[in-house]
Amino acid sequence: MINFSNLSINPATAQIIRTAVEANRLPHAVILEGGSESDRLTLARRLAQALLCRGEAPPCGECADCRKVLRGFHPDLTECLAQPGDTESLKVDSIRQIRADASIYPNEANRRVFLLHNMQLSNEAAQNALLKILEEPPVYVRFLLTCPSATALLPTILSRACVYNLGQQIETRSDEANEAIHETARQIARALGAPNEYDLMAVTGAFEKDYALLPPVLTQLQLTVRDALSVKSGAGQLPLLSACSGEAAALARRFTVRQLLEFAAIATEMQAAVNGNANRNLLITRLCSRLSAAAGK
Numbered sequence: 443m444i445n446f447s448n449l450s451i452n453p454a455t456a457q458i459i460r461t462a463v464e465a466n467r468l469p470h471a472v473i474l475e476g477g478s479e480s481d482r483l484t485l486a487r488r489l490a491q492a493l494l495c496r497g498e499a500p501p502c503g504e505c506a507d508c509r510k511v512l513r514g515f516h517p518d519l520t521e522c523l524a525q526p527g528d529t530e531s532l533k534v535d536s537i538r539q540i541r542a543d544a545s546i547y548p549n550e551a552n553r554r555v556f557l558l559h560n561m562q563l564s565n566e567a568a569q570n571a572l573l574k575i576l577e578e579p580p581v582y583v584r585f586l587l588t589c590p591s592a593t594a595l596l597p598t599i600l601s602r603a604c605v606y607n608l609g610q611q612i613e614t615r616s617d618e619a620n621e622a623i624h625e626t627a628r629q630i631a632r633a634l635g636a637p638n639e640y641d642l643m644a645v646t647g648a649f650e651k652d653y654a655l656l657p658p659v660l661t662q663l664q665l666t667v668r669d670a671l672s673v674k675s676g677a678g679q680l681p682l683l684s685a686c687s688g689e690a691a692a693l694a695r696r697f698t699v700r701q702l703l704e705f706a707a708i709a710t711e712m713q714a715a716v717n718g719n720a721n722r723n724l725l726i727t728r729l730c731s732r733l734s735a736a737a738g739k
């Protein structure tokens with residue numbers, strides 16, 4: 443069974459991954475983004491173990507395959523660990539080599555796994571070379587890619603893979619980025635109280651241009667709604683943690699507890715959908731229509 447110990451990973455993502463592993467249904471190409479670099483690599487190795495393990499409830503951690511992955515030399519696992527400044531890994535030649543290796547049947551396990559760490563360091567030619575095999579991989583081949591943000595990869599690669607977001611690293615964001623997140627969350631909160639749905643459509647439409655903004659804004663929206671619920675419950679004397687305290691107070695005045703709970707549920711559900719790599723435009727449209735309906739528009 444896969445474990446997430448010592449990993450900082452958002453619980454919704456962990457649950458999605460656990461379900462996929464238990465059902466033996468990990469997609470043939472997985473992209474791990476968000477979180478820290480070491481967590482992405484550790485999780486990728488645990489997934490490699492799950493894919494190669496031939497024990498009960500993979501990864502069992504005890505079979506020969508699991509132990510070989512842990513020791514770092516399983517014949518059916520190829521790790522390509524690029525580091526910033528590394529000029530050779532993940533170049534078009536090494537991807538061509540991977541393509542050649544992928545055509546060789548696994549030596550020991552039932553699968554052949556390629557772990558490409560720091561894919562954001564690969565250039566367009568390398569990504570296009572990788573795309574060729576992602577489009578028609580041999581049935582036993584699995585890819586595990588890591589990168590800080592999947593937006594660094596070609597859309598054609600993204601369309602062939604499943605993106606799992608480990609979570610935002612808030613400390614690495616600039617003040618400017620944080621302000622953009624807070625401002626967008628404030629705009630959504632104000633739009634919820636607007637008489638029609640046009641304001642909400644305009645604000646959520648901005649995610650079509652900047653999709654990376656959506657997950658942290660959803661988190662901020664959850665905090666704002668939580669603050670509104672705390673105001674509503676009379677616990678308003680507690681310090682409001684959200685950067686949107688004015689909007690939280692306005693939400694508390696304008697909406698019922700049931701509506702506020704519904705907003706929070708929608709934000710949580712959409713967060714899980716983002717992590718599950720749902721279709722972006724559909725998700726943005728659904729976010730807008732669900733919030734509108736919950737707000738009684």
Ligand SMILES: [Zn+2]
Pocket residue numbers: 495496497498500501502503504505506507508509
């Ligand atoms: Zn095992």
